[in-house]
Amino acid sequence: MSVLVYTENWDGKFKKSSFELVSYASKVAEMLNSAVTALSIGKVDTAELEKLGKYGAKNIISVVHDSLTTLDNQAYTKVIADIVRKINAKIVIMSFNNTGKAIAPRLSVNLTAGIAPGVSRLPLSINPFIVYKRAYSGNAFAHLLIETEIKIITLAQNSFELIESPVSPTIENMQVDIDQGLVKTQLKDVQKQTGKVLLTDAEIVVSGGRGMKSPDNWGPLVELANLLGGATACSRPVSDEGWRPHEEHTGQTGKIIAPNLYMAFGISGATQHLAGVSSSKYIVAVNTDKDAPIFEAAQYGIVGDALKILPKLVEAVKELKTR
């Protein structure tokens, strides 16, 4: 009874979320008295693969195939399902990111395995198998019972810490057969976002709402995010107005994020906005209205003008860095 964790790399380097997944999988395996096998698809060199061992991956399966250079949901599902059967994995763990959302549901049907999507904690119990997941867009959590022999968990991003438990892993380069007829999506063009911290990966997010008044006022907000090594975000009206790019829109109908720190400037804190950010560990709010709902979600607040306060925060962080 082993635990299979699906890792992702970006140009041959594992994402931090992959190490989080392996850390999580190791803890689940511990609860089951079993071991973790990590699966990597795509070209990753041995030194990089070995890094998964640092977080407890005993076995590493590396698959490289020309038909798997871009995500074809059907082909990926077949490859992963075959490996699950081959190693007799009983628990499959993936990220609740775009890739995980694309593959996990297909795997669920392929393996007749119940799926717990967007899990943010270790299983509440193993027998019966009950996990804790987000529901009603963050307004509640559900204790979900999975009744099948094989179980799939997709882990909400940034919800589990890195935990080192080093082992020296065995690496197996596995050959897979893929029927060309199976690949029905064709990639035509890729636009990669480079040089910026990805919003969904970021540990610190600095965000602006309509209270920022104009797109011209974003300078100090962006500067603050850069100084803190974070990403920038915004409320929906701000992206609807075209003040900021759509990729930055957080909330129920935008991105759902869970950074360690979310700083909201001039955001009222509507439920639909909070649905996307309420899992953040700390929320800071700066708003002129002391009764704004955002202060009910925040641990730290300043009642004041974001446009005056932002430059002072930038100065304070600069000072901190030179200390």
Added chain:
Amino acid sequence: MKILVCISNVPDTTTKVKFVDNNTRFDSTGVQWVINPWDELALTRALELKDASAGVIQSVTVAHVGTAAAEPTIRKALAIGADEAIRVNADPADAYTVAGCLAEVLKNDPFDIIICGIESSDHNGSAVGGMLAEFLNYPSVSAVSHLNIENGQPVIIREIDGGKESLSVSMPFVAIVQKGIAKEPRIASMRGIMTARTKQIKVVEPQAVKALTRVVEYEMPQKRGSCKFIDPENPKQLIELLQNEAKVI
């Protein structure tokens, strides 16, 4: 060409979420039910494509798996402009049941493009679309932010973690759509509302599909500690607290 949009019936986004029966069941008293926001945008895009297709897209159908209680929501989809509606008469316990029921109907009544939303605002599963595609053995593309038909073929942009990809895909297929797919949801016109009244909702009785998961209990999110207010004249103090107390910077 025929398009199907799968719609989920969810509590209005401003609903105060509460539970009954020892926190095992969602309290629906007084709740306003609406089309899941993503599905409303998906329907809007399907209708835009049909309008622009000069007859190539013959119809846009909506499908819902649920009880008769959802009929007002289905009728709203007809009022917005869907040509036909199917209700699979079941009270689904999980996404697997929803997808299994839909797949059964679609095996006998196929569509060229099936559209699902990226997530329903109640279950937050992001699961039905992918499951349905696997049941039908169709390709699926997820996190689709743009869908067009060019020379009779689908052209797609999807979001990946850290960028965008444009793709082509063979039909039939399932598109799982997210932000960007349509700008604003289309609103029902007076005429739409009138004609929707006379349209039939086709009710299909499914074979039982066994659920794989079950919610045993709900829990409300933990209240955060009350907000600590910092003097607006001294924002520096905030940075100190974030560093020394919260330890997040």
